[in-house]
Amino acid sequence: MPKTDSLQGSLDLLVLKILSRRPRLHGYAIMSAIGEMSADVLRAEEGSLYPALHRMEEAGWIRAEWVTKDNGRRARVYELTAAGKRQLVAEESRWVTVTSAVNRILRTV
Amino acid sequence: MSLWSRISNVFRGECLNRDIEEEFEAHVAEAVEQGRDPEEARRALGAAIRQRQESHDVRVIGWLDSLRADLVFGWRQLKRNKVTSAAAILSLALAIGACTSAFRLIDALLLRPLPVKHPERLYVLSRYGMGFDNKPGEWDSWAYPCFQLMRAAAKDEAELIAVSYVSRTDITYKTDNEIEKANVQYVSGWLFPTYGIEPALGRLFTENDDLKPGAAPYAVLSYDYWTRRFGRDPHVIGRTLHVDDRVYGGVFEIIGVSEKKFTGTEPGTLVDIFVPTMMHNGVTRNDWTWFRTLAVVSPGVAIEPLRAKLEAVSHAFEAQRLSGETGLSQETLKNVLANQVRMEPAPTGASGMQQEYSHALAALAVLVLMVLLIACANVANLMTAQAAARAREMALRVSIGAGRWRLVQMVLVESILLACLAAASGALFAWWSAPFVVSMINPPDNPARVILPADWRVLGFGIALTLIVVLLFGLLPALRASSVKPVSILKGGDDPHSRQRMMHGMIALQVAFCFLVLFVAGLFVTTFERLSNKSTGFSTERILLLETTSRPAQSSLYWDQVADHLRSVPGVERVSQASWALLKGVGWNDSISVNGGPPSVDLAYFLSVSPGFLETMRIPLLAGRDFREGDLYPNAAIVNETFARKFLNDANPVGRAFVKASDDGSRERMQVIGVMRDAYYRGLREPMLPVIFTPIHNMNKNGEMHPLKSDTFIVRTASANPMALASMLRQDVAKARSGFHVSNVRTQLELNQSQTIRERLLATLAFFFGAVALLLAGVGLYGVLNYSVQQREREIGIRMALGARIGDVARRVTAGIAFAVIVGTIAGLALGMASVRYVESLLYEVKATDANVLAVPCLTILLAVVIAAVPAVLRALRIDPVAMLRVE
Numbered sequence: 001m002p003k004t005d006s007l008q009g010s011l012d013l014l015v016l017k018i019l020s021r022r023p024r025l026h027g028y029a030i031m032s033a034i035g036e037m038s039a040d041v042l043r044a045e046e047g048s049l050y051p052a053l054h055r056m057e058e059a060g061w062i063r064a065e066w067v068t069k070d071n072g073r074r075a076r077v078y079e080l081t082a083a084g085k086r087q088l089v090a091e092e093s094r095w096v097t098v099t100s101a102v103n104r105i106l107r108t109v
Numbered sequence: 110m111s112l113w114s115r116i117s118n119v120f121r122g123e124c125l126n127r128d129i130e131e132e133f134e135a136h137v138a139e140a141v142e143q144g145r146d147p148e149e150a151r152r153a154l155g156a157a158i159r160q161r162q163e164s165h166d167v168r169v170i171g172w173l174d175s176l177r178a179d180l181v182f183g184w185r186q187l188k189r190n191k192v193t194s195a196a197a198i199l200s201l202a203l204a205i206g207a208c209t210s211a212f213r214l215i216d217a218l219l220l221r222p223l224p225v226k227h228p229e230r231l232y233v234l235s236r237y238g239m240g241f242d243n244k245p246g247e248w249d250s251w252a253y254p255c256f257q258l259m260r261a262a263a264k265d266e267a268e269l270i271a272v273s274y275v276s277r278t279d280i281t282y283k284t285d286n287e288i289e290k291a292n293v294q295y296v297s298g299w300l301f302p303t304y305g306i307e308p309a310l311g312r313l314f315t316e317n318d319d320l321k322p323g324a325a326p327y328a329v330l331s332y333d334y335w336t337r338r339f340g341r342d343p344h345v346i347g348r349t350l351h352v353d354d355r356v357y358g359g360v361f362e363i364i365g366v367s368e369k370k371f372t373g374t375e376p377g378t379l380v381d382i383f384v385p386t387m388m389h390n391g392v393t394r395n396d397w398t399w400f401r402t403l404a405v406v407s408p409g410v411a412i413e414p415l416r417a418k419l420e421a422v423s424h425a426f427e428a429q430r431l432s433g434e435t436g437l438s439q440e441t442l443k444n445v446l447a448n449q450v451r452m453e454p455a456p457t458g459a460s461g462m463q464q465e466y467s468h469a470l471a472a473l474a475v476l477v478l479m480v481l482l483i484a485c486a487n488v489a490n491l492m493t494a495q496a497a498a499r500a501r502e503m504a505l506r507v508s509i510g511a512g513r514w515r516l517v518q519m520v521l522v523e524s525i526l527l528a529c530l531a532a533a534s535g536a537l538f539a540w541w542s543a544p545f546v547v548s549m550i551n552p553p554d555n556p557a558r559v560i561l562p563a564d565w566r567v568l569g570f571g572i573a574l575t576l577i578v579v580l581l582f583g584l585l586p587a588l589r590a591s592s593v594k595p596v597s598i599l600k601g602g603d604d605p606h607s608r609q610r611m612m613h614g615m616i617a618l619q620v621a622f623c624f625l626v627l628f629v630a631g632l633f634v635t636t637f638e639r640l641s642n643k644s645t646g647f648s649t650e651r652i653l654l655l656e657t658t659s660r661p662a663q664s665s666l667y668w669d670q671v672a673d674h675l676r677s678v679p680g681v682e683r684v685s686q687a688s689w690a691l692l693k694g695v696g697w698n699d700s701i702s703v704n705g706g707p708p709s710v711d712l713a714y715f716l717s718v719s720p721g722f723l724e725t726m727r728i729p730l731l732a733g734r735d736f737r738e739g740d741l742y743p744n745a746a747i748v749n750e751t752f753a754r755k756f757l758n759d760a761n762p763v764g765r766a767f768v769k770a771s772d773d774g775s776r777e778r779m780q781v782i783g784v785m786r787d788a789y790y791r792g793l794r795e796p797m798l799p800v801i802f803t804p805i806h807n808m809n810k811n812g813e814m815h816p817l818k819s820d821t822f823i824v825r826t827a828s829a830n831p832m833a834l835a836s837m838l839r840q841d842v843a844k845a846r847s848g849f850h851v852s853n854v855r856t857q858l859e860l861n862q863s864q865t866i867r868e869r870l871l872a873t874l875a876f877f878f879g880a881v882a883l884l885l886a887g888v889g890l891y892g893v894l895n896y897s898v899q900q901r902e903r904e905i906g907i908r909m910a911l912g913a914r915i916g917d918v919a920r921r922v923t924a925g926i927a928f929a930v931i932v933g934t935i936a937g938l939a940l941g942m943a944s945v946r947y948v949e950s951l952l953y954e955v956k957a958t959d960a961n962v963l964a965v966p967c968l969t970i971l972l973a974v975v976i977a978a979v980p981a982v983l984r985a986l987r988i989d990p991v992a993m994l995r996v997e
């Protein structure tokens with residue numbers, strides 16, 4: 001699944017960014033937020049979202065917690081950790097560097 | 110959180126999966142709530158299993174998780190094949206346990222440094238060359254005046270320390286009525302400070318306690334003895350004890366208890382009581398050698414110049430001492446003065462036990478190692494056979510993408526599991542068996558006590574051994590299992606021959622080692638048999654020995670009265686006396702001269718006995734007469750045949766006379782009144798010695814009866830078990846006359862048997878390991894044969910259908926194994942022949958080329974092969990060709 005692989009770098013960034021704005025979202029909400037905020041341009045596949053969430057959790061960037069929602073259902077919500085905030089800064093600056101480099105190439109050719 | 114949670118997640122696998130599952134369910138529920146189609150939402154989430162796997166994988170440590178899975182799987186495999194697993198674990202446990210046990214003994218006796226400051230600077234001094242008996246040898250005993258000269262000479266380069274041989278001595282506390290035995294050692298006062306030993310209680314000796322003969326009647330107890338005898342009573346300081354033997358005054362005041370870790374410098378013997386060397390009444394004698402000399406060499410001192418210096422001192426001392434000697438032949442004098450001094454590193458101390466058992470233990474260690482290798486080969490074969498049975502499963506794993514390393518790991522984990530279980534049971538075995546072996550070394554009177562700690566040295570050895578074992582038996586099958594070719598296996602056939610070749614190789618190896626173990630065991634057993642069945646020349650039947658002391662020394666007339674009293678005890682048949690019992694291991698020798706000639710080169714051996722001793726011991730008199738009342742030392746003598754042959758040219762010895770040269774230069778003339786049949790005197794292993802019996806009544810120069818301090822009553826009892834009378838006779842001796850005490854009671858049989866303790870130990874253990882080796886090899890053979898029949902059922906069935914005869918089938922099944930066994934036997938034979946010279950010193954009148962020594966292992970192995978082969982052959986013959994073909 002090449003799509004998953006190529007998305008991975010930016011998927012982490014998107015998840016971190018979203019969680020920095022709106023803490024304590026569950027998986028589905030994160031997925032919806034990505035669609036919503038990108039005006040449905042970007043879409044996270046469930047197949048790659050959850051492994052990414054769990055990987056980031058293991059890396060210590062985000063932490064998870066089971067909460068009971070108003071409708072009585074249990075949900076696993078995520079929020080950024082201190083390490084996650086640092087990671088977000090790093091990823092953001094990396095993203096800016098990469099995209100501006102790509103843009104430069106696009107402009108010159 | 111990360112690493113720890115991933116480790117802990119490994120062990121909560123199910124829980125983790127449930128978590129993930131629940132999160133997915135919540136996700137789908139959310140999607141449905143948002144108006145999505147449940148089916149579509151579920152599909153979008155992807156295959157649940159794959160999702161779960163991916164999520165699972167990122168949340169655990171991969172290798173640890175697979176290890177856990179392998180452990181669980183391995184455990185199930187072991188449980189599934191209960192019998193083979195149990196056999197494997199048991200055989201490995203026995204082998205690992207035996208190896209660890211052997212290591213514990215060897216470590217405690219030979220490898221472990223003494224718990225002193227700088228054990229690496231410790232040396233022991235000895236002399237080697239020709240002895241006074243004109244036989245080559247090495248002696249580590251010294252005379253105190255010589256020691257003092259050497260100590261002064263080495264002053265700046267080394268500190269010399271005298272430590273007497275530990276002797277089991279009669280001691281009493283307070284009243285004289287309760288004699289007990291304790292291990293007493295005379296040590297230089299500066300031993301404790303030099304070794305850096307601290308007192309556990311009171312104080313230890315210093316150099317000041319060891320300056321003047323008889324000046325410091327102090328005793329230091331060992332921690333072990335303090336614990337055993339006094340229950341760590343702190344009020345023991347200041348108590349007095351009475352040591353009877355060889356001591357100035359004999360009354361000692363306890364001044365302290367030594368540190369727990371220090372048990373003396375003789376591994377194998379724990380000292381109970383230390384006393385200063387200056388309290389030994391041999392310190393002024395230049396002809397008594399009674400202690401070892403240890404040297405603590407200063408840092409940076411070269412050994413060779415120091416040794417040469419000490420040798421020069423020793424030489425000068427001996428030359429001076431022997432300058433006026435007239436009782437020795439010129440040849441003996443020249444030989445003795447040519448002795449050289451040796452200085453050997455002794456970081457582990459120096460003891461007779463080390464000398465006596467180092468070789469035996471090394472031989473046992475090799476035997477045990479062989480058993481370990483056999484067990485490993487065996488388990489490797491079992492694993493290979495199992496792996497073969499699992500070839501399909503392995504092939505399946507490979508074809509669905511398992512890596513080679515993953516398979517190696519899986520099989521190795523199973524091996525490790527097996528080895529760990531074996532090591533744990535082996536540890537129990539070692540824990541029990543090492544002290545058991547030490548207890549077998551015990552002579553009844555003088556128990557050997559070896560401190561056998563189970564510390565990091567032993568633990569490290571055990572772990573290293575287990576790892577090696579895993580590599581030995583687990584790696585090969587693991588590599589083979591991983592190299593399966595899925596295509597050929599799944600098609601239904603692979604090449605069974607390569608696997609069989611390996612198994613046959615292992616069988617050859619097992620047979621070779623098994624042969625070696627049986628062969629060496631045979632040598633030891635034969636040695637023991639020859640020694641213990643050897644005719645001693647006297648009777649041991651119903652003989653009880655009462656080793657008796659008197660305080661003060663009493664005339665031999667009083668000793669006779671006690672003997673008379675014993676004769677009146679019911680159940681006593683005969684009572685005689687001797688200075689000590691035959692085969693006690695001690696001796697008294699001197700040069701003699703015949704017909705006014707020079708002192709003899711060969712020495713004669715003496716023993717003082719009472720009239721009737723010959724009859725009590727049932728030693729036949731060949732000519733002349735026995736002693737009578739009134740015969741005195743030194744005028745009458747009874748000699749043995751060897752003496753007559755060696756010194757009197759055999760020609761009617763009765764009436765002949767000879768002269769014995771004594772220590773003090775006096776010459777005593779003796780006349781032969783009788784000739785007795787040869788009987789062993791000091792030890793069974795030495796050739797028959799020329800022996801002279803002299804009367805126990807000893808007249809000194811002034812015509813007075815010489816008082817005796819100790820003597821042995823030799824009692825022949827009426828009942829078959831002489832020990833039944835022991836306690837009664839012990840009391841009777843004390844009752845007969847005051848001042849007499851029996852210090853030790855034993856039977857002559859015990860004494861004879863104590864001559865062969867080492868041989869018995871070797872024979873018993875070697876026999877045990879031989880039996881284990883044989884059993885293991887037999888089990889291995891059976892397993893491999895069974896496997897090969899299983900593998901070839903189809904082929905055999907077809908052959909039988911085509912008309913193969915029974916003999917033909919049996920031959921086909923066993924041919925490979927037979928070849929392996931023959932190769933193994935030949936290799937074992939070669940190994941045995943090559944190894945014999947390493948155990949030669951432990952053998953007695955046995956040669957490696959003796960027909961029965963060779964035949965026994967050959968026949969035993971043959972028998973084991975036949976027994977192991979029968980079931981497999983029967984199984985092959987029972988194959989029903991029709992059924993086989995129908996399956997096809």
